[in-house]
Amino acid sequence: MLDAQPQPLVQVQDLKMHFPIYSGIFRKHTGDVKAVDGVSFDILPGQTLGLVGESGCGKSTVGRAMLRLYEPTAGRVIIDGDDVAKLAPEPLRKKRPTMQMVFQDPQASLNPRMTLAEIVSEPLDEHTNWTRDQKLERVYELMDQVGLNRRFVNRFPHEFSGGQRQRIGIARALALKPRFIVCDEPIAALDVSIQAQVVNLLEDLQEKLGLTYLFISHDLSMVRHLAQRVAVMYLGRIAELSPSKDLYARPLHPYAEALLSAVNEPDPELAARRNRIILKGDVPSPANPPKGCNFCTRCPKVMDICRTVKPDLLEVEPGRLVACHLYTAAGSTGASEANERNQQGETR
Amino acid sequence: MLTFTLRRLLLAIPTLLVISLVIFLLVDLAPGSPMSEIPLTVPPETRQKMIEALGADQPVFVRYFLWLRQFFWVEPAYVIDHWFGTSWAEGEQRILSWQSRSPVFTIIGQRLPQTMIVIGTAYLVGILIALPIGIYSAYRQYSLFDQGGTLFAMIGFSVPTFFSGTLFIIIFAVWLGWFPTKYDTTLNVTDWDSFLKQIRQMALPVMTLGLANAATISRYMRSSMLDNMTQDYVRTARAKGMTERIVVLKHVLRNSLIPVVTVIALGIPSIFGGAIITENLFGVNGIGAALIGAIHASDLPMVQTLAFIFAVLIVLFNLIADILYGFLDPRIRYD
Amino acid sequence: MKMRAALLGAVAVMGLAPAAFAERGTDGEVKLTFPQAVSIMNPYLTGGTKDIYASSMVLEPLVGLDPQGVMVPKLVTEIPTKENGGISEDMTSITWKLIPDLKWSDGTPVTADDAVFTWQYCTHPEGGCSQATKFEGIASVEAVDPQTIKVTFNGPKANPYTAFVSALSPVLQKKQFEACLGAAAPTCTDANNMPIGTGPFKVTGFTVNDTVSMAMNENYRDPAKPAFASAVIKGGGDAEGSARAVMETGEFDYAWNTQIPPDTQASMLAAGKGQFVVAFGTLVERIEMNMTDPSAELPEGERATAKHPHPILSDIKVRTALSMAIDRSVLVEVGYGAGGKPTCNVIPAPDDWASDNTACLTQDMEGAKKLLDEAGWTDSDGDGIRDKDGKKLHLLYQSTVNPIRQDFQALVKDWWTELGVEVELKAIDPGVFFGGDPGSPDTFQKFYADVEMYANNSDSPDPEVYLGQYQCKNAPSPETQWQGENINRFCNPDYDKLYAELGGVTDVAKRQEIAKKLNDMVTKDSMVVVPLVHRGTLSAHSNSLGGVQINAWDSEMWNVADWFRVK
DSSP, rough: OOOTTTOSEEEEEEEEEEEEETTTTTEEEEEEEEEEEEEEEEEEETEEEEEEEOOOHHHHHHHHHHHSSSSEEEEEEEEEEGGGGGGHHHHHHHHHGGEEEEESSSTTSSOSOOOHHHHHHHHHHHHHHOOHHHHHHHHHHHHHHHOOOGGGOOOOGSSSSSHHHHHHHHHHTTOOOOSSEEEEEETTTSOHHHHHHHHHHHHHHHHHHTTTEEOOOOOOHHHHHHHHHEEEEEEEEOOOEEHHHHHHSSOOHHHHHHHTTTTTOSSSHHHHHOOOOOSOOEEEEETTTTTTTTTTOOOOOOTTTGGGGOOOOOEEEEEEEOOHHHSSTTTOOOHHHHHHHHHHHHHH | HHHHHHHHHHHHHHHHHHHHHHHHHHHHSOOOOOOTSSSSOOOHHHHHHHHHHHTTTSHHHHHHHHHHHIIIIIIIHHHHHHHHHOTTTTTTTOOOOOOOSSSHHHHHHHHHHIIIIIIIIHHHHHHHHHHHHHHHHHHTTTSSHHHHHHHHHHHHHHHHHHHHHHHIIIIIIIOOOHHHHHHHTTTOOOOOHHHHHHHHHHHHHHHHHHHHHHHHHHHHHHHHHHHHHHHHOOOOOOOOOHHHHHIIIIIIIIHHHHHHHHHHHHHHHHHTTOHHHHHHHHHHHHHHHHHHHHHHOOOHHHHHHHOOOOOOHHHHHHHHHHHHHHHHHTTOOOO | OOHHHHHHHHHHHHHHSOOOSSOOOOOOOOEEEEEOOOOSOGGOOOOOHHHHHTTTTOOOOOOEEESSEEEESBSSOOHHHHHTSSBTSSSEEEEEEOTTTTTTTTSSSSOOOHHHHHHHHHHOSSSHHHHHTGGGTTEEEEEEEETEEEEEESSSSSOOOOBBBBSSSOOEEEEHHGOOGGGGGGGGGHHHHSOOEEEEEEEEEETTTTTEEEEETOOOOSSTOOOEEEEEEOOOOHHHHHHHHHHHOOOEESSOOOOHHHHHEOOOOHOOOOOEEEEEEEEEEEEEEOOBBBOOTTTTTTTSTTBOTTTTTHHHHHHHHHHHHHHHHHHHHHGGGGEEEOOSSOOOOOOSSSOHHHHHHOOOOOHHHHHHHTTTTTTTTSSSOOHHHHHHEEEEEEEHHHHHHHHHHHHHHHHHHHOOEEEEEEEEEEHTHHHHTTTTTTTTTTTOSSEEEEEOOOOOSSSSSGGGGSGGGGGOGGGGGGSSSOOOOOOHHHHHHHHHHHHHHHOOHHHHHHHHHHHHHHHTTTTTTEEEEEEEEEEEEOOOOOOOOOOOOSSSTTGGGOEEEOO
């Protein structure tokens, strides 16, 4: 990266999240579910990184581990200068206001026994010493920001519609004026008609408040719309990390290619020309991933090396990182192709 | 909520009437005779006379309607007379126990305080022990503490009170001599000394029952906590940067308590019902001991009245549990 | 055997212990515990021993019975006899003289009217008096003067000492119970729970089926008694708990009816806090043989009636063989320890009334087998079970649900199986078995089994009434709604004749002779009743309680006025 580039707000380095498996009468530790197995990326302030992948690939786990809602097994998560993964409980709690999360299920993520006001102002109780009036004022302000009628302030979550609930979830996340928000599939549980509203709201807020997002989603078109850069995850690892435009125009990693081939193409002509790649087989268990490349069991372009050596995530074109032997193995056609494109990238 | 309550109460009336008839018939059909405790030296003619004097030779429906009248008219009238000095129940026959010839409600009145104090305390102690165990076991699932709590609950579940009670007697009364084995009903708590005495004589039955109660409730508490611990809103609370204490006590615990409170409320009729075995073992003259004594002696009026009161209490506390649920969980609405 | 000797020794020591020297009310409180709680303090409305014993501390009869079954005056100056003119020459009346200046615990004088009233109370047709037999054959009870009670019988009465004798028939205060005659009897809750009496104590508090609190009676006739200022009877729990409260924790001074297994008795005795005392009355655990056929194939109404004699047990050889196969001392050892002894008699006590029948005490398995062979019951098909004319020697043996009885059933079954008898066991809830419900097939009177086991006793030392059970006319049958005490349907005209004779004999020695004969007729001569164990009442008292003289003929608290604290 060049010096001229702004300092990233979020830096994730080799993040690993392994869940232990206990079995037998004595609950012996017999293995790990490697939900996240060495993930690295940066996010620049005010930008959005999209994190896509099929369900079970570990993308939500990345979000939760980053905010220390899980205890990461290894790696560093530097958010605004502090390594969140290593903070002691009390400093971590103090750190929480800068990093927030919007959850997938707005119903489940709101305490059913608390009113909107209580939910939104609870973090204020903890992290400020404001008076009641100040806090109420802030709650109203947030409600205005997310587009909730002030009359609803004393209602319980179950009295709202799904879209409204997600607005509460967003208001709650915004209460402490965070800099970084993990949006964990914030629209997956919503009706399609509502999805756009919520996405637009998130965009507006980003613009107004200068927020930085990690946008986790399996909805590739929504990510394309929102994110400057997109990371494609497969089985706990990042397969490709590229600027949004490049990725959608020309995915490099065979998995990204397959994934994107499934996206609806608005242009009927393009859609007709495009051939969808249907992957065969199932995703291997994260408790027992393949020895080589995680994708080798299903990859249409699989090579011998893929079955033995795990490819590293390397920059094969400016700004484009891919973990695939096609682009790195010396002498392969893939490598030359990559170079070619690299040059193209430079000239642009 | 009010209409819901009223509707449920109205529905309860026919239900209870049917229950009362079923109980009456069941109790009546049960084998045994009020004369079974009378020594064989009393000749059959005398036995027949005694049965006639009890009114036990009347047909079952005559006795049922007499009981209904006594339960719903004479006894309330008697209470009103007692309070306001009226004379509605003058000359009316109250429900009399066959065994002791005393009015059943007088016996219940004598016994209820002991049952409430001893069994109620045991219930309370059980809850007070169970909640922290359940909460901490769930919070540290599979920890040593949790394993210990599970063991405790298993013991409480599986060891019957007649065994644990006898064990406690042998340990604490026979070997250590700390507590008496027989509950002294005539003890009046007037000062510090008699209060201590009361505590000492309550210790064994309360321990015995408390263990059993704590076992059940701690399991409910634990599983309810576990259910809630993994909920998204708990993650939300953590993400908000709330302290662990607030996350557990405010978010997890409060939501976990909803089903537990219901279980506790539904268990309250059993306090009134007393604890048959424990009361008998320690000589606590509560309702449970009265019931078992009455069953042994085929004292139909006593058994019938007690069983019916339990039925009323169970119906009532089911309703209370439902209403309580509505109060505790804003998602529930009775309209 | 050693322990029993020790216990008997203890009884003797306590009997000889010096009576209380103390003044009235100086020994604090005496605490008693009963495994069954006291329900009511009026013995006329209950048959329960617990209630009768508790009430005996308050209510007194004219005369009581001592541990030997001998009458001791309580409220009267002397025992009326023919010699002192208290009993009329023709035996049709008895006259009692009250002690002068006798007072109820409320301070009012005791008069002959109270006794007259008591008679009226118990003989009222609607009163349901449980002690009505005590007043049977009485034509009238009159107050000749305030001190003199004259009881007139319908005819000559051989045993005139029934009414107002022993704790079963105490004198009630007329003033208190006047409004409680007949149908009103059960409604007098206060009077029934807190009767006013002449005994050493008066009731101060009564909680049904729990506790009776008593204080000394200031008006008790002996100014030096009772030594205890107050008494309390706590009921409930079980025999073991009661025994433990006296023998191990020392919370109580006296526990009535602590019938517990012999090994538990020994371990409790080892605690050194108290001792067991045992009183032998006439309670006999026995096997009754059914003389009628209980086969379910017979039509209802004929089943188990005299119409069909029992196909197996009608043969005296079979009955004798069954008795011979039993080792009674093993039964005692297993079930009762110090609380029982083997017996062959229905009337095992008092000694003067008991037959010298001891032939059954030694088990004779070979003799029993020979008898069965003689009777024609042989194992012809070699399956271990005897048979005759194609019919197996199969017996249904029923009893009540009770751990000791189940042990006995198992032991007896073993012996009988060795004999070649196929035994089927059945245990019935005691409430049903003794309940007497004519609709139930499981009552002991209906006897839908071949043999059954339970215990029975005479409630007075003179067994006349008790022996009356075995008359032909007392057999339960459909005609009597299955009531009746002749459970075996034993019917022997000679027995009935001899029994009728007993009613006319007044000479005690002669009565005893007849009673022994009657006893032998149902036991060794016919083997219809097979006595097993002479059961005593086992009670426990702490070492600090003196004056206890356990009594099988009257209340165990008969001399509670003499109890004192050992210092």
